Amino acid sequence: MQIPITVYVAVAIFQHAALAICTKLLTSGTIIAFDDKTQQLQVIREGSLLIEGDQIISISDVAIPGNISENVEVIDCTDKIITPGFIDTHRHGWQSVFKTLGSNTTLAEYAGRYSAFVSQPLLSPDDIYISQLAGIHEALNAGVTTILDHAHHTWTREHATAGLNASVDSSARVFFAYAFQNIPGFTIQDQITHWRELAPTVSGDLATLAIAYDGWMGDLQDPDTQAVMKLALESKVKVLTTHDVEGPWPLYNTPEVLQRVGILNKSIPIVISHGSQVTANSAQLLRQTNQYISITAESEMHYGHLHPTSHLILDQASLGVDTHFTFSTDILTQSRIWLQSTRARLYRDAIDNWKIPANNPMSVNQAFLLATRNGGLALGRPDLGVIMPNAKADILIWDGRSPGMLGWADPIAAIILHANVGDIKDVMVDGEFRKRDGKLVIKDYAKVQDRFLQSAKRVQDEMKGIPLPIPEGTFMGGYPYGPVLQVDTQRGEGTGYGPSYV
Template sequence: MTDMTGLDRRTLLKLGSLLGAGLALPALADNATPGTRGPGRLLIRDATVLSMDPGIGDLEGADVLIDDGAIKAVGKQLQGNGAAELDATGMILIPGLVDGHWHLWNSLLRSSAPKPGGPPFFKSQLASSKRFTPALTALGVRLGLAEAINAGITTVNSWAHNLRGPAFAQAELQALRDSGLRARLWYGYAQDLPATAAMDFKDIERVQAQLRSPDYRRLDLGLAIRGPERTEASLWQDEFAYAKARHLPVSTHIAVSRQMQQKRAVQQLAERGLLTPSVQLVHATHADADDIRSISISGASVCITPLTEMRVGYGLAPVAALHEARIPVSLGIDTLVLSGNANPYMLMQTALNLAIGMTGDEQRMSARDVLHWATQGAADAMGLGEQIGSISPGKRADLVLIDSRRLGLFPVADPVASVVQSATPADVDTVIADGRVIKRAGKMLGLDVAALAVEAKAGLRELRQ
């Protein structure tokens, strides 16, 4: 790795060994205890299964058989034929959660949100971004990924908007690969890149070629652009054309504030025919009726991040309007700087409450609607809906067990509502990513959290020097 400053190479390698080992996904061996290495089979017994598959529905006291990383069967009293068994009595099984938008790189700056009298968010972030190194970037990504696993997020969208050179991109890429999670690297730009300067197309091509390797089979690539609100038309049109030529999806922040909405960015894209199903629009807090209509017609998706949108002053996500227009929606943590931690359950609950609170109609949306956005809906928006998003035979085994026997969850009158309105990351008992158990009995497998805390503290100190 080149262009490294700040933490030295020895420290980076130490971080890699600690966190890479901690986030590696140990496979299940035949007749083995969950968490041991080697190829194998796993039979989850007696769970309340929320499949998110209309053909399967919800099942009580059901089993799920996993073989070679794939879901083989869903039903009752399945035959394991020598598979390791996991007793899920009293637990709710859901598909692995898909986070649609996350700036993982700045996780070390947790809860450094604006304060009265202090610098505004974007000014403070711009100053901090210049002090990041590839090593600190990797550490921030790994910290966020650890929280993702802890919460039951098995697919992440890493929106990398502080890539200050190829070494930064490689640091993010390596951290994502080592985690074993499914991920999309949205290749972006440096925070202080001039509005007249283009992205590093040459390095994007390098990364795209690298991702063709089987070693990166759980990763793919997208283009994170500044778009019509932050660059001139000639620049962002070139970026869209480049993405189309390279068969890459595009993501951009849009309609984030009243001031930005005056640029009518959604309509600029629509008028040029650039809104397609391969385009993700992030936030859209101030999208109006015309924008909603254009997005709906185009098939483009929207990712909302209600917790951070409120905290940074963007406003309230138009949740009900997006839902009623049948726009593909996903939910995002966005940044630990503003969200404080990675809690996808609070995110789901907040989205549901916004839809109802802003319309005054308590039946406007359901808990199942937002759980869909966090699972199958988000997978569909990524183009991965045939691989993940539901507990269906043939799909990859990305699964989460929530312990409904914990205080704050029982009694369970409606398991879907309990997941959305009652669960927290602390209630996540087991996380399985691509058939490998990475959290069991409430503990992250192989991850030394105390060591991670020491490294994160040192990383934050490095940023503040």
């Protein structure tokens, strides 16, 4: 059988593996690989995957090749599906301690109670460290192997360092985007100095120091903006990220704005978070400069940003989670929500014109690529989010015999539409297990949990004392508030919405 990806014959594979240290062979599994020549996903049934150190060496259609060296760790993947790890291109990991407090919040309420500037007095550097660490472990458990973390807890040197240290200690692949924002006593100029001091301390390929900045939309000659851009260019920063929430929301770091500043067309990968209301001109700029947006589908529904046009630029899009304390932490859920919401939006065009849809507008393959390969491309890392030779060995192994997946024929559809994160039995980052046989492989994880719970209880008790903002007048001096119809699931006045139980 001939398959159009690089494949070593069995003898060659294991002659190579016999000389290797930390070599793993995944056998007899169904592999969702990527063919770089055809630019398509490729399903290899009853195949094997050879990993040496942190890289994928080869993929074979032979289930259990012969001549296996005793130095090779053989992992039986019979009835299992092997995929690349998920990539999250927008998250605020430090907010884990707020879990379940914001279940019914609007974006305006979030800004007035849970945002970085409001939360600052409540969290010590120790709180930031354990919240970030536990949040990344939560993501790892859910199969998220790479995270672009928009770290806007950079209130002091100690707070910023704590979040970075947690990211390093997490054993996940984290792009820690240090947020530059003017804080009393710790200005953007101070933060730039701190960033430069931290940069030499971050080594290896798992933790990467990146940049987050939301001030592009102001004066283009602003000294802070110019200083951030100078830092990005001089340091050849690996990734730069920014928020873009348009319409009535006052956070419009659009592709057009970034182009005017002169940063969009540089070689630095830029991830524009949300980009919910990109214009045709925005889309053209993203394609011309090969830059990406991060669609956080559940967040944009939860908070009310919505996403009226971002489905039109999926070739330059990836997926993110955003504020995971309010909803799902996993990219699997985001891909499923985005797939079905996009289908619904495009079906409506036909239904509103009294026509029967003649085709399905978006496939499970596309949803899978958004959750994996597109995330790697957004970060400027074509070796992430794919299973192919020379790619990083960030791997998930799914239980194909779980109750929800039993009987699958299409492994991609099984993952995107039928699996849950409990079906992820093994997670590898850089070729090392972070989850095995359904349990996290984290040193002293019980102590991490206990420490996190102590921090969360104290922070949440204080947070409950902060009243939610009253939505009157205008939001941040801009557009007015407007009432939204609330639905009822029970008869009788005031019985449907119910109280909060925090």
